[in-house]
């Protein structure tokens with residue numbers, strides 16, 4: 001089945017009792033048993049819920065995996081994966097990681113005895129340098145947020161395999177429309193479904209997709225034991241969002257290209273970060289592993305002054321100033337004070353994230369209107 005057909009049909013089936021074509025919201029916590037232990041596969045909704053099951057199956061199909069696991073947020077999914085580790089284990093990740101992932105790693109798991117190395121992962125030699133017998137996870141996010149560096153997933157998979165570590169790819173920015181990490185050798189794909197997958201800025205959810213049965217059993221155990229599971233209404237919203245993933249992503253990419261090119265040609269704009277540019281340092285890797293380049297763009301203004309960036313953000317009208325990304329509507333943000341404020345200033349600057357950086361999540365509006373808005377704000 002091709003991707004656009006899968007977004008609509010994979011994992012879901014008409015309701016067996018009524019024929020309802022859309023997956024019902026099974027708003028129930030428990031299920032009646034005929035006799036103790038004699039039930040229809042559902043006992044308690046933290047463990048299983050039919051709406052969640054269909055979403056999990058749809059997610060597995062979209063990423064060419066065998067199993068999907070849905071969580072109450074992207075962070076709950078991340079948390080579940082890190083719980084596979086023990087004190088003394090080590091993780092290698094990228095130095096311009098999503099701020100919330102950096103926070104859970106350093107503030108929650110480091111004090112519990114797990115060691116994290118943050119390296120510029122678009123240079124795979126920096127990963128190899130940190131590999132040792134205690135390395136258990138290699139955690140990739142690509143393109144990175146907000147600097148849009150691209151990490152070579154197949155190369156990271158080779159390093160992980162040699163080290164006997166699991167490769168995790170946070171695929172939130174790309175979605176399976178742009179890249180399917182399991183096909184490139186990743187062991188686990190993790191999502192914030194809150195972003196492009198849900199796509200409508202109306203739900204917070206997360207997921208893990210994988211192939212391996214044994215690893216799935218361990219994660220499913222943790223999902224139920226720790227209980228970070230989503231409610232059925234949220235699962236329904238993501239199922240609904242997924243049905244248009246392919247056409248939304250196509251438009252995000254088209255609009256992203258037009259805006260990246262507009263910004264790059266603008267005399268008052270400095271560096272523009274977008275992996276679709278041929279001169280982007282990782283463009284070759286991006287072109288190899290991605291189907292297109294997405295709608296996330298970061299840029300700085302000429303002169304690189306924070307006050308100028310704030311002024312532009314205040315003037316933008318169609319681009320709403322808000323955290324998050326990946327919805328149908330365009331958003332803008334200031335990573336240094338918003339999404340990445342939990343990363344110390346020194347670490348931020350080391351990773352190249354300047355205080356004047358503006359991040360755009362380009363929506364699926366008519367691009368002429370978006371460009372008009374940028375024109376009036378930048379001047």
Ligand SMILES: *Cc1c(COP(=O)(O)O)cnc(C)c1O
Pocket residue numbers: 073074075076098100101141145170172173191192193194195204205206
């Ligand atoms: C938003 C986001 C997360 C966290 O997801 P939540 O749903 O907000 O918990 C993780 N990784 C990336 C890349 C994100 O953008």
